[in-house]
Amino acid sequence: MTTREQVSAPCPIGRAVGLLGERWTLLILRNANLGTTRFDAFRSELGIADNILSNRLARMVDAGLLARVPYRDGGRPRHEYRLTAAGADVLPVLHALAAWGQEHTKPGEPSAPMQVIHRACDHATAPSDICDHCGEPIRREDELWLRPWRSAEPFPLAEPVA
Amino acid sequence: MTTREQVSAPCPIGRAVGLLGERWTLLILRNANLGTTRFDAFRSELGIADNILSNRLARMVDAGLLARVPYRDGGRPRHEYRLTAAGADVLPVLHALAAWGQEHTKPGEPSAPMQVIHRACDHATAPSDICDHCGEPIRREDELWLRPWRSAEPFPLAEPVA
DNA sequence: CCTCATAACTTGCAATATGCAAGCCCTCGA
């Protein structure tokens, strides 16, 4: 059974793994949630080979995780890969992975931990769907990611396309 | 970069994907959380090839997700693979995947959805860390999985080893 | 108008990972 044959399994975990569990897919979604939209931005951020990236983006578009939308860059026609609602809804999976990774693994180089900033209460919390300061569910628009190994500034999440 | 080189990435999501994102690993953990412990039970439940299963189990033991514990089966020495605390802590990832899969994918054959039964309030909820009936966090011991395509009876989660 | 640069791919081929089938080892129960 290949990973993609899992997509019609009776178990929703199996189906989710069938779509999200291929190599690179979750990392592409992580970066897409942080605002990356262009082919070579994904390539340089992830260090993925072009043919694989091309293949994954196409499959993710087919699966409805990303939308390929044309736009103009100074007159030139280009296209970018924007999150769909299904792609944005992977956020809780990313939270759970981040929390697990933080709890059970160590980075090669020590660094300050990833945190989520909840704009509604202006406090930092561990990656989660729920603010551990105010106890409220964190709405996507109120969520910023602080990843100190990349930047001292917290980063807002990308908005999905309609 | 191979999946396993990700394990020392600065990003906790990258590290988690490095350990959990290999093919079969999350499915093995799903079944281990449902109580599967033996080589050929995993094999027959998952339909995974023996050499791959052997390889994955060994890596998961190295990674501290499972513990290989000897036991006696009617006098015969055997060993089983039991969840560690780190393996049990993957539960929120499984919840998030189940919820996403239920929301955004369809099974090949229609069937009733997976539900979590919260013993503390005796109500069914969608797969989640929090009961959507009583609003309380669901403790592992109070959680049963109802997967109607497998059995009409809800199933308790396996206890991790100390 | 010609050249160059760039984004976004595609193609060819080598290296890994996965799958299938067969075989091995150990122990118990008959």
Next chain:
DNA sequence: TCGAGGGCTTGCATATTGCAAGTTATGAGG
């Protein structure tokens, strides 16, 4: 002593990934 598992390992075929080079389209600069 023999046979039947469980729990692997080994060999070989297929599929997936990675790297490097080539392709296409467009627009900016000369």
